[in-house]
Amino acid sequence: MSALRLEDVTLGYDRHPAVHHLDGAVAPGALLAVVGPNGAGKSTLLKGLVGAIEPIGGRIDRGALGPRDIAYLPQAAELDRSFPIDVFDLVATGLWRRTGLFGGVGRADRERVAEAIAGVGLTGFERRAIGTLSGGQLQRALFARLLLQDASVILLDEPFAAIDAKTVEDLLALVARWHSERRTVIAVLHDMDMVRRAFPETLLLARRAVAWGPTAEALKPERLLEARAMTEAFDDAAPFCSANAA
Numbered sequence: 061m062s063a064l065r066l067e068d069v070t071l072g073y074d075r076h077p078a079v080h081h082l083d084g085a086v087a088p089g090a091l092l093a094v095v096g097p098n099g100a101g102k103s104t105l106l107k108g109l110v111g112a113i114e115p116i117g118g119r120i121d122r123g124a125l126g127p128r129d130i131a132y133l134p135q136a137a138e139l140d141r142s143f144p145i146d147v148f149d150l151v152a153t154g155l156w157r158r159t160g161l162f163g164g165v166g167r168a169d170r171e172r173v174a175e176a177i178a179g180v181g182l183t184g185f186e187r188r189a190i191g192t193l194s195g196g197q198l199q200r201a202l203f204a205r206l207l208l209q210d211a212s213v214i215l216l217d218e219p220f221a222a223i224d225a226k227t228v229e230d231l232l233a234l235v236a237r238w239h240s241e242r243r244t245v246i247a248v249l250h251d252m253d254m255v256r257r258a259f260p261e262t263l264l265l266a267r268r269a270v271a272w273g274p275t276a277e278a279l280k281p282e283r284l285l286e287a288r289a290m291t292e293a294f295d296d297a298a299p300f301c302s303a304n305a306a
């Protein structure tokens with residue numbers, strides 16, 4: 061059974077497609093990279109998978125997965141850093157899945173939060189306001205929250221952008237751990253060397269799927285060139301699927 065199945069999925073904004081005619085399946089436990097040029101539709105795809113936007117066409121079959129089974133880390137720019145919350149409370153929101161928004165955090169839960177914070181190397185930062193953290197520290201805190209969310213599908217949008225090498229290494233180890241726990245991980249990435257090294261499967265996106273399969277196949281130079289050309293040729297103002305051109 062697939063964790064996620066896409067059937068001729070078109071996603072977009074105001075009825076303008078941003079990415080279209082996606083067909084494919086992500087198996088449970090897959091470790092999938094989503095790559096492609098700027099504007100290729102990668103973030104849009106993750107938003108569609110998590111259900112933040114509804115497809116304009118086709119359908120996304122999530123099988124038995126409920127909304128709480130899918131965790132989503134948006135791009136750093138989408139997070140409001142001025143929100144007055146400290147590291148502990150931010151990480152503790154990962155428990156909402158179980159406790160509910162007003163469920164309260166008991167002693168055992170507080171220990172779990174502390175454990176998750178330790179797991180990302182942020183012990184001592186519990187009472188720091190998130191606005192005072194470096195980009196890498198904030199990303200560590202957000203990964204700690206994902207640890208607590210305990211979701212079977214984890215979507216990461218450019219999780220390693222503008223992050224130092226040591227933090228990347230530590231967070232990548234968490235991704236590997238999630239993979240070993242048979243969770244499904246889908247990550248939007250720009251670092252092709254990292255994708256080749258750490259992600260067995262790749263979806264190369266350029267407003268539609270250029271390639272989807274084993275990473276070595278999907279990232280062949282001719283495929284990457286094709287992706288760039290396709291993204292550049294895409295007409296953002298086109299009405300809903302004016303052409304079905306392949």
Ligand SMILES: Nc1ncnc2c1ncn2[C@@H]1O[C@H](COP(=O)(O)OP(=O)(O)OP(=O)(O)O)[C@@H](O)[C@H]1O
Binds near residue numbers: 096097099
């Ligand atoms: N909220 C929005 N409203 C209207 N159009 C949008 C919105 N978000 C994205 N788009 C458009 O959808 C297209 C795909 O954008 P998307 O952010 O999915 O690309 P991406 O592959 O994630 O790009 P990048 O690598 O630059 O993050 C772009 O043309 C973008 O301008």
